[in-house]
Amino acid sequence: MPQKLQLFSTHIPFIIPKKSELTVHEKNNWQHKDYIEDTIPGVSTQKAYSLLKGKQATTVVIAILDTEVDIFHPELKDQLWINRDEIADNGIDDDANGYIDDVHGWNFLGNALDENTLYTSYEYTRILKRYATQFENKTINEIPDQDHAAFRTYQKAKKVYNTELQKVTENTGQYKAMYTLFKNAQNIISKYINDDKITIERLDSLKIAQPDLEEQIVLISNAIRYDVKEQDMLDQLDFLSASTATYLNLEFDDRKITGDNPEDIKDISYGNPNISKNVKSLYHGTLVAGVLSAKIDNKGVEGFSNAFKLMPLAISSNGDEHDKDIALAIRYAVDNGAKIINMSSGKNFSMHSNWVNDAIAYANNHEVLIVTSAGNDNKNIDLKENYYYPNDHQLPDTNNFIKVGAISQQVDSIHFKFANSSYGTINVDLFAPGEDIYTTSSSSQKYEVVSGTSFATPIVSGVAGLLLSYFPDLTVAQVKEILLSSGTSYAIEVSIASDTTETSKRIPFAELSKSGRVLNAYNAVRMAQQIVER
Structure with missing residues (x-):
């Protein structure tokens, strides 16, 4: 009979007083700190390394299924996976894996002409296009029994689509009016104060001298006070414009560039190896990559291990991912040596979830862990109406899928759960730091602070990678377990949105996920040591 494992976990029954002001480095890398030793609710990565002194780490390949990644970033360029069996830029599929010149990964949103997709439709828009002829203006009584599930999905998609379209239309009008007022006020005030010298104090003085300009002065003062810049308004107008032109446009063909049949999973003759062409506009993957594998011995962003190698697989642009791209990217990662797949994205509809489920099962059969984000909708994704894809609802025999929620640095009932993080005791496995995470960026500054479950996810992938790099004989099921x-449990109630009203309610943090815990690398390493030493 196998020896029972000792449970290594940390229980925090009280709130530990904060230490003195954090240094810049501590603030930038708080996710690696330990709550008891540092009074910062990180995942105890630095403490975990005290257990690993003198041990040799083996290389672990981690696939990033995301947008394009800035492979030239100084903190990432040495961490890239290299396909040693492929010769770069010779136009030949040297390793016969079906992908030409895939030296560092593959872009599933491109073509052989080196063109890559920047915008895709929302999945519910695709559903309306797919079923319009079949279901439009019909009731369920007019639909064959075998099509009832698809019809209900179509009805749900149509409801969401109409709501979003109305919202975008209204917001477009409001933002255009707001921007017009702002520009008019800016032009008037610039006659009295140079644009580069406008301050609230100068505006207050101007209001006394020119009381008839009070409306314009208040508008510009509020913009300064709440840090609303002209570019912010233009960015929002661009987003709204893109929504009507692409995301919500029933006539938009988001596979025009790839040229494949999105309804045929066997049609794989598309894509290209250019995974870093549009990183200024498709920046998300670079943010995720830095959390995972920026070098651990530098003064900027701390990753988890210098033994990690990143395999960038571009499946995301502005809009929702195609299930076909997700499924093929998972299989590519598995077939080319990845042990962990990080997917910091998701969607509320999935037209071909069976393709993705088959790929998840394929990864499970090849001992590959998949880590995904819970989403930033602040919803209980256990509820059917809030399902977030991909998920493992229909995969009871797999043990390789983890969905992650996000916490903040503030251990109190109002703030501990990252405000936008979704949750669920069935479909969210555990939580990890996800607010104010300092990471690599494709901006000119090369770094920025970001928040969301997208960035809690690579923290879980990072600890999983740490385990596999020092304990390579662990099975994927053991890593997940x-x-x-081994996480930290916090005896605290947190605020969540009510399922029935717009008000919030408080529930124990332990009821937000399957484990009820926050990731803890130190405890995870201790448990892994116990397993391998048995």
Whole structure:
């Protein structure tokens, strides 16, 4: 009979007083700190390394299924996976894996002409296009029994689509009016104060001298006070414009560039190896990559291990991912040596979830862990109406899928759960730091602070990678069990949105996920040591 494992976990029954002001480095890398030793609710990565002194780490390949990644970033360029069996830029599929010149990964949103997709439709828009002829203006009584599930999905998609379209239309009008007022006020005030010298104090003085300009002065003062810049308004107008032109446009063909049949999973002759062409506009993957594998011994962003190698697989642009691209990217990652797949994205509809489920099962059969984000909708994704894809609802025999929620640095009932993080005791496995995470960026500054479950996810992938790099004989099921069982439990109630009203309610943090815990690398390493030493 196997020896029972000792449960290594940390229980925090009280709130530990904060230490003195954090240094810049501590603030930038708080996710690696330990709550008891540092009074910062990180995942205890630095403490975990005290258990690994003198041990040799083996290389772990981690696939990033995301947008394009800035492979030239100084903190990422040495961490890239290299396909040693492929010769760069010779136009030949040297390793016969079906992908030409895939030296560092693959872009599933491109073509052989080196063109890559910048915008895709929302999945519910695709559903309306797919079923319009079949279901439009019909009731369920007019639909064959075998099509009832698809019809209900179509009805749900149509409701969401109409709501979003109305919202975008209204917001477009409001933002255009707001921007017009702002520009008019700016032009009038610039006659009295140079644009580069406008301050609230100068505006207050101007209001006394020119009381008839009070409306314009208040508008510009509020913009300064709440840090609303002209570019912010233009960016929002661009987003709204893109929504009507692409995301919500029933006539938009988001596979025009790839040229494949999105309804045929066997049609794989598309894409290109250019995974870093549009990183200024498709920047998300670079943010995720830095959380995972920026070098651990530098003074900027701290990753988890210098033994990690990143395999960038571009499946995301502005809009929703195609299930076909997700499924093929998972299989590519598995077939080319990845042990962990990080997917910091998701969507509320999935037209071909069976393709993705088959790929998840394929990864499970090849001992590959998949880590995904819970989403930033502040919803209970256990509820059917809030399902977030991909998920493992229909995969009871797999043990390789983890969905992650996000916490903040503030251990109190109002702030501990990152405000936008979704949750669920069935479909969210555990939580990890996800607010104010300092990471690599494709901006000119090369770094920025970001928040969301997208950035809690690579923290879980990072600890999983740490385990596999020092304990390579662990099975994927063991890694998942360790991560979920060894976390920190916090005896605190947190605020969540009510399921029935717009008000909030408080529930124990332990009821937000399957494990009820926050990831803890130190405890995970201790448990892994116990397993391998048995």
